[in-house]
Amino acid sequence: MGRERYPKQSLGALYSRIKQSRILLVGAGGIGCELLKNLVLTGFGEIHIVDLDTIDLSNLNRQFLFRHEHIKKSKALVAKETAAKFNPHIKLEAHHANIKDPQFNIAWFESFNLVFNALDNLDARRHVNKMCLAANVPLIESGTTGFNGQVQVIQKGKTECYDCNTKEVPKSFPVCTIRSTPSQPIHCIVWAKSYLFTEIFGTSEDEAPDLDHSEDSDNAKEIETLRQESQALKQIRESMGSDDFPRKVFDKVFKNDIDRLRSMEEMWKTRRPPEALHYDAIRKDASDEGSNVAQQDQQTWTLAENFVVFCDSLRRLSVRLQKAQSQTNEGDAPPILTFDKDDVDTLDFVAAAANLRSLVFGIEMRSKFDIKQMAGNIIPAIATTNAMTAGLCVLQAFKVMRQDLGKAKMVFLERSAARVINTDTLKPPNPNCSVCGVTQSRLVVDPARATLNDLVEDVLKLKLGYGEEFSINNEIGTIYDPELDDNLSKKFSDLGIKADSFLTVIDDDEDNPRVNLSLSISEQTLPEDSKPVMIAGDLTIARKPKMNSEALPNGAVNGAASTNGSGTKRKRSADEASINQLEQISKRGKVKETSSNGDDLVVLDDAGDGAIVLDDD
Ligand SMILES: Nc1ncnc2c1ncn2[C@@H]1O[C@H](COP(=O)(O)OP(=O)(O)OP(=O)(O)O)[C@@H](O)[C@H]1O
């Protein structure tokens, strides 16, 4: 009995299924370490761990399976080794690899009973979501941001998938806000980091991801002027290393450029005009300041202090860049410096430059500590949030394994709400979702013979009844539509269509188009007398829901969900917030304060068979 006694008592009949299950855990970071510990101690029979990364010093405060001596080693392998000691009866497999690698194909996903995501990026999450849908394996998706956490159960055809709601991409700012009309500290920080720093020490601002040029067409003239400004800065860059270099840069960006901006009266009709800074006057005030002011990172520096840090860090960085330049051989790419929040020289420069710009525009200044968080897009990871989230993942997993999806919930951890743990019913799939609102099938292709024409004529038109108006797309773009028929005679291999990749067929029929058809490619040498492209099994492809349809898809998880769905394109509600949307999550928390349907976690002591039942209904 030993270690099995308590899990058996609390899980009852489910325990034997847990012991026989094969689990995939994607990510062995903050949530992944906690989750692996839970899975191993609960007794899940076989667990595969995938993580592409190696252990970093900064992981050790919360990724407790790792110790100092493991730095630079594979997260997946060390996590496996440490967790194996917790329970020697569990079979553990580690893969130091990217989950997007081709060896992790649909057939491999199909070999698992359940998948857990413990990832930190949208791209990998989306990929696993897609693979789990294609393999029809339930997925427990989770994430945390600071004190907030979220767990979502995803099951093909029954619940929303990860992509049923649009996710917000990381924020970028219109270039004019950054370059001409900042109104918040973050605008000045982005200016210092993505414009000024890169113009002086890096490549060009055009490559900076924080700047959004999409509104440029409205401001063509201003953009052109801003380009000229950048050019002038590049010339000043030539004098790097000279005594008057800091002064030249300072005068350019805090005086001359500001005077020019201020002269554009239209711009300041409804805004406070910027006020240029004067080098000589500030330098006089700053003459008593020592350069160690930069170490005081918790307090907001004065104008004079910012001035000192600006000039000093500019000198430090100039020396570094010039040294790198002197060590470069002819023909090598010219060296550059890049901003790194943990590189003190770059952080000092960005902090001081951002604050000086804030002063110019009458914006509140920030401490170096705050600027580090904002420039590095850091929300501190909190070990307890990860631990709680990982625990909630396992509780949801029990329901999925009991095939009791009706009881599974979307779970939110929220610090701002009246209760820390809040739940929501799972919603049915969004019929308009481009990922799960599709028909999926496998396309068997003989790579030696198959052409795109075989797919278009034999499979899509003849077998499946498509008309003329449809397109075929892969991850890169459109490979066929009625106007783009050059590829028809090409072989799949010539079009770069590989085994285990996906093709999407989009029906553009005007009257009654089919839902998108997602085809996963599987390669096989087929007999000479059979067609070189075949679709697996009989396939019926549903038609797209009409925009004003009242009908709900079948398989709503529970009654409550049916009040939310409709065939129309749905507005994103706060309930559908993705994990990185703190505001949405906290708004939701406020709504929940009024809820009274006692869904607290309770532990019931069932006197009948001695089992302790965990219940969060
Ligand atoms: N495509 C991927 N394939 C495999 N593992 C991935 C992939 N993308 C991310 N990961 C892993 O997911 C984990 C996420 O963990 P976590 O959010 O704690 O991030 P971290 O990088 O460990 O820490 P932090 O970002 O907070 O410094 C990381 O270990 C990361 O290597």
Ligand SMILES: [Zn+2]
């Ligand atoms: Zn979906």
